[in-house]
Amino acid sequence: MTDQYIxxxxxxxxxxxxxxxxxxxxxxxxxxxxxxxxxxxxxxxxSAVQDRGALVILYLNFDRYxxxxxxxxxxxxxxxxxxxxxxxxxxxxxxxxxAARLAVSHVNDDDYLLLYVPPVGSSSNGDESGGDLxxxxxxxxxxxxxxxxxxxxxSDIASxxxxxxxxxxxxxxxxxxxxRVVYRGIREAASNAHNLEQRExxxxxxxxxxxxxxxxxxxxxxxxxxxxxxxxxxxEALARGSMRSLRRPEMMFDVAAGAGLIWExxxxxxxxxxxxxxxxxxxxxxxFINVDPHDFADxxxxxxxxxxxxxxxxxxxxxERTAIKDYPKFRERLKAFxxxxxxxxxxxxxSGYAGLGSIANLEPDFIKLDISLINGIDTNFIKxxxxxxxxxxxxxxxxxxxxxxVEYEQExxxxxxxxxxxVQGFYLxxxxxxxxxxxxxxxxx
Amino acid sequence: xPPQLLRILVVDDNHDNAEIVRKYLESTNDFAVAVAHDGDExxxxxxxxxxxxxxxxxxxxxxxxxxxxxxxxxxxxRAGRTRVIMLTARDQLSDRRVALQSGADDFLEKxxxxxxxxxxVRRNAAALAGGVKIPTTPAAPVTPPTQA
Numbered sequence: 001m002t003d004q005y006i007x008x009x010x011x012x013x014x015x016x017x018x019x020x021x022x023x024x025x026x027x028x029x030x031x032x033x034x035x036x037x038x039x040x041x042x043x044x045x046x047s048a049v050q051d052r053g054a055l056v057i058l059y060l061n062f063d064r065y066x067x068x069x070x071x072x073x074x075x076x077x078x079x080x081x082x083x084x085x086x087x088x089x090x091x092x093x094x095x096x097x098x099a100a101r102l103a104v105s106h107v108n109d110d111d112y113l114l115l116y117v118p119p120v121g122s123s124s125n126g127d128e129s130g131g132d133l134x135x136x137x138x139x140x141x142x143x144x145x146x147x148x149x150x151x152x153x154x155s156d157i158a159s160x161x162x163x164x165x166x167x168x169x170x171x172x173x174x175x176x177x178x179x180r181v182v183y184r185g186i187r188e189a190a191s192n193a194h195n196l197e198q199r200e201x202x203x204x205x206x207x208x209x210x211x212x213x214x215x216x217x218x219x220x221x222x223x224x225x226x227x228x229x230x231x232x233x234x235x236e237a238l239a240r241g242s243m244r245s246l247r248r249p250e251m252m253f254d255v256a257a258g259a260g261l262i263w264e265x266x267x268x269x270x271x272x273x274x275x276x277x278x279x280x281x282x283x284x285x286x287x288f289i290n291v292d293p294h295d296f297a298d299x300x301x302x303x304x305x306x307x308x309x310x311x312x313x314x315x316x317x318x319x320e321r322t323a324i325k326d327y328p329k330f331r332e333r334l335k336a337f338x339x340x341x342x343x344x345x346x347x348x349x350x351s352g353y354a355g356l357g358s359i360a361n362l363e364p365d366f367i368k369l370d371i372s373l374i375n376g377i378d379t380n381f382i383k384x385x386x387x388x389x390x391x392x393x394x395x396x397x398x399x400x401x402x403x404x405x406v407e408y409e410q411e412x413x414x415x416x417x418x419x420x421x422x423v424q425g426f427y428l429x430x431x432x433x434x435x436x437x438x439x440x441x442x443x444x445x
Numbered sequence: 446x447p448p449q450l451l452r453i454l455v456v457d458d459n460h461d462n463a464e465i466v467r468k469y470l471e472s473t474n475d476f477a478v479a480v481a482h483d484g485d486e487x488x489x490x491x492x493x494x495x496x497x498x499x500x501x502x503x504x505x506x507x508x509x510x511x512x513x514x515x516x517x518x519x520x521x522x523r524a525g526r527t528r529v530i531m532l533t534a535r536d537q538l539s540d541r542r543v544a545l546q547s548g549a550d551d552f553l554e555k556x557x558x559x560x561x562x563x564x565x566v567r568r569n570a571a572a573l574a575g576g577v578k579i580p581t582t583p584a585a586p587v588t589p590p591t592q593a
Contacts, residue, residue, distance in 0.1 A: 032519070032520075074546070075519075075548055078519060350542075372545075379550070379572040380545075380550055381550060381551035381565070381568065381569070382544050382545050382550065385541060385552070386538070386541055386542070386545070389538065389541075
């Protein structure tokens with residue numbers, strides 16, 4: 001409907017001519033998804049808003065996409081944004097918003113803007129009509145984009161999908177410069193999205209408190225096998241919240257960190273993982289449990305905290321991602337565990353935060369390669385070279401290398417060929433629950 | 446002339462180096478080789494016509510090799526059909542990480558050994574053609590892949 005306004009003569013070109021010229025020198029479209037940039041979108045809507053008097057702005061904040069980049073790298077987020085933009089365009093075409101302008105606020109940014117000029121006759125109050133419509137649209141976007149991420153990129157990526165839609169209404173004012181009014185509207189919409197997110201966060205913190213109170217954490221055990229013969233070497237315990245909002249461990253620990261409940265949650269997860277150990281482990285098998293470096297500052301977490309007769313069967317995984325502040329003290333705590341027979345693994349090795357020197361400092365028994373090094377390793381020769389380097393380094397240190405996130409036969413064959421000792425991933429096994437674990441996932445809100 | 450020569454773009458601000466690489470690769474009769482001397486020229490040539498493999502020097506005035514690689518590799522569609530081999534200065538773990546983050550597929554250390562260069566180009570061509578596995582460095586202490 002508003003298509004007739006595309007490329008229409010921009011208004012208000014007096015003082016701002018040079019600014020407008022500068023804006024036009026910037027890219028008019030995002031190179032990846034071909035969506036117009038904000039400057040282009042504003043220009044194309046100017047006369048429509050003047051005619052119809054109002055503009056609805058929806059700010060789409062994909063809150064946890066930064067996590068995708070942090071864990072999987074920028075190429076993955078680029079691919080996720082491709083899927084997102086494609087779905088946005090598809091869904092919008094099926095709604096009353098089909099005439100709206102979908103725009104990126106910045107080229108390559110991960111938030112989107114929807115600029116919608118309500119039809120003149122639809123309602124005397126643009127706010128009213130846009131409000132109902134935008135709620136219906138939000139619900140569709142939330143479920144359908146998540147579904148398509150799951151289809152295209154898998155459930156781990158889909159679980160990082162989180163969309164908050166903030167809304168604002170801009171009334172046309174001939175006294176005000178159009179761009180500024182739109183920018184104010186965008187800030188208001190972004191702030192509304194942020195407020196929604198805060199409310200949602202508060203709700204999830206309540207879920208977490210309830211989880212801690214009722215001990216509603218269940219444990220998935222993901223097998224780790226010998227690369228050579230596929231025999232089970234041990235299991236990694238992955239604690240998950242029983243409530244839907246806390247299903248993914250990263251999410252649960254993020255929330256706990258924000259609410260100052262990290263020690264409480266860690267204690268619960270460790271206890272639950274240890275409860276399963278007696279039923280699960282066969283002689284000679286090993287349980288890998290994740291411990292955040294911050295847990296070593298927990299007075300209740302000492303070398304007697306893990307209730308096990310033979311500590312040699314437990315491997316404590318420490319992530320390379322977390323910067324360790326008090327290194328001497330940290331190493332002292334590690335030593336107490338080590339003296340009792342516990343073994344250590346450095347998780348996410350090669351993710352970039354630490355060099356080989358700081359891995360060596362921890363004297364690990366296992367080095368767990370970062371998932372980004374395994375993903376597509378069969379065709380990327382740099383990844384192969386890095387893994388080869390880490391395997392050589394591990395062999396020098398007397399440590400074993402674990403490749404996690406192995407999803408395809410080609411990746412499996414490649415990590416085997418590169419000398420990786422142990423392998424974990426969906427290609428071989430999916431995480432499994434103990435048959436009589438009473439606290440399986442429930443679909444509570 | 447074979448119908449399908451592999452299209453190679455050599456990007457190096459040092460004209461002599463670029464010429465040596467071009468002549469060496471052309472001497473195999475397997476490759477059609479083009480040369481660019483800076484990042485902007487490389488990107489312009491990439492936009493003009495497709496290449497199978499780009500040999501990209503890191504150290505260049507203006508846009509360096511990392512930036513050129515990121516630009517090429519962040520374009521949807523075509524990026525997956527072009528393999529980028531970075532020519533890095535020295536054996537640095539950090540350089541390899543940056544290469545990975547830039548989206549590169551392979552790297553070679555300078556000064557270039559022409560035999561290694563040919564191996565690298567061939568294995569990337571093979572990967573492009575459909576995942577034929579060629580080991581990275583023959584000297585590495587690895588167990589041989591199991592034959593299916």
